[in-house]
Amino acid sequence: MSLDSPVSRRLLSDEVYDRLRDSIVRGELVPGEKVKDGELAERLGLSRTPVREALSRLADIGLVEAKPGVYTRITTLNRRDVEKTLAVLRSLDQLAIETAVPVMTDQDLQHMREANRDFERAVAANDTTAALAADDRFHAVPIAAADNPVLSRIVDQLHPQIHRILFRKFSTLLGGRNTIEHHDQLIDVCVGGDARAAAELSGQHWSALGGHINQLFDTNQFAETATT
Template identity: 90%
Template sequence: MSLDTPVSRRLLSEEVFHRLRDSIVRGELAPGEKVKDGELAERLGLSRTPVREALARLADIGLVEAKPGVYTRITTLNRRDVEKTLAVLRSLDQLAVETAVPVMTEQDLRHMRQANRDFEQAVAANDTDAALAADDRFHAVPIAAADNPVLSRIVERLHPQIHRILYRKFSTLLGGRNTIEHHARLVEVCAGGDARAAAELSGQHWSELGGHINQLFDTNQFTDDALA
């Protein structure tokens, strides 16, 4: 949904938060871009209050930064911050997988396989939005099976920071056969009940992703000019 589509007043700050978050992920609100609550409120057809609330939440998860009285802007893509976020997500995903495998059901495995089929179809269609949504559904299965609300909340807060990069460089980072094949291998290891092996396989995938992202930083593909 476009950022300029008016928001129903009953949805208010929750909908504004999701709308702004998605606009940042897609690059409609670019890294380093200054934003004003009044201008955003006008675009969304709302008062400033829900916009301010949404911007505060976005600051909490690292998508917006503010210097009171000076600026509010979209955070830039910083290698150090990305590396730290990836390290945490890798550890959390490994914890989720290792915890989930002993209690995963056949339905869980079916959901993972279906999500991977959806992911493969989205990659073939070069549909970044659908591919990222399918990838999220795939990884959400073990997170839900792990039944750890704290883990779930932290992952939900961190994912948008990585999605900003995945969205811009999807074909480089996730668009190849390697991710589809990784998903398929992970499902089979989970089905076999080897929790430690499944967690190690998940960690390897995150490490590979981190390596690819570092290469993009090395070649200056996240500079303002490259993202324009």
Template identity: 90%
Template sequence: MSLDSPVSRRLLSDEVFDRLRDSIVRGELVPGEKVKDSELAERLGLSRTPVREALARLADIGLVEAKPGVYTRITTLNRRDAEKTLAVLRSLDQLAIETAVPVMTEQDLRSMREANRDFERAVAGDDTTAALAADDRFHAVPITAADNPVLSRIVEQVHPQIHRILYRKFSTLLGGRNTIEHHDQLIDVCASGDARAAAELSGQHWSELGGHINQLFDTNQFAEAPTA
């Protein structure tokens, strides 16, 4: 949904948070861009209070940074933060899979296969938004099966940091056959019941992703145009 679409009066802070988070992930609000609660409130047709609350929550998860009295801006992309976020996601995903595999059902495995086929179709159609949504659904299956609310909450908080990198460079990072094949391999290992092997395979994928992201930083492909 566009940032400029009217916001309903229900759960305003949550809806503004979701709208701003998605705009940051998609790059509509670019890294380094200064934002003002008054201007965002005007665009959304709201008072400043829910916008300020949403910006504070976005700062808590690292998508916005503020220097009181000086600026509030969209957090820039940098290698160090990306590496730390990936390390957390790798560990959490491995924990989720190792916990989930012993209790995963045939329906869970079908859901993963369906999500991967949706992912494959989105890749073929060069639809980044649909591909990332399908990838999220794929990885959400073991996270849900693990039945660990703390793990789920932390993943939800840190995922957007990597999503905005993936969105900008999707074809380089996830757009090839490699990710589709990795997903199929992971499903097979999960179906075999080997929790440790599944977790190790997942960790390898996250490490490969980190290597690709580092290469993009090496070649300065996340450099930002100057903002006013």
């Protein structure tokens, strides 16, 4: 949904938060861009209060940064921060998978297969939004099976920081056969019940992703374009 679409009166702060988060991930609000709560409130047709609350929450998860009295802006893409975020996500994903494999059901595994087929179709159609949504559904299965609310909450908070990189460079980072094949391999290992091997395979995928992202930083493909 576009940032400029009218916002309903239901759960305003949550809806504004979701709208702004998605706009940052999609690049509608670009890294380094200054934002003003009054201007955003006018675009959304709201008072400043829910916008300020949403910006505060976005600052808590690292998508917005503020210097009181000077600026509020979309956080820039910083290699060091990205590396640290990836390291945490890798560890959490491995923990989720190692915990989930012993208790995953046939239905869980089927949901992973279905999500990967949706991912494959989205890749073929070059539909980045649908592909990332399918990838999220795939990884959400073991996270849900792990039944660890703290883990789930932290993953939800960290994912948008990586998603905005994936959205900008999807074809380079996730758009090939490698990710589809990795998903299928992970399902096969989960079916075999080897939790440690499944966690190790997941960790290898995250490490490879980190390597690809580092190459993009090396070639300056995340140069910021915001000038305001």
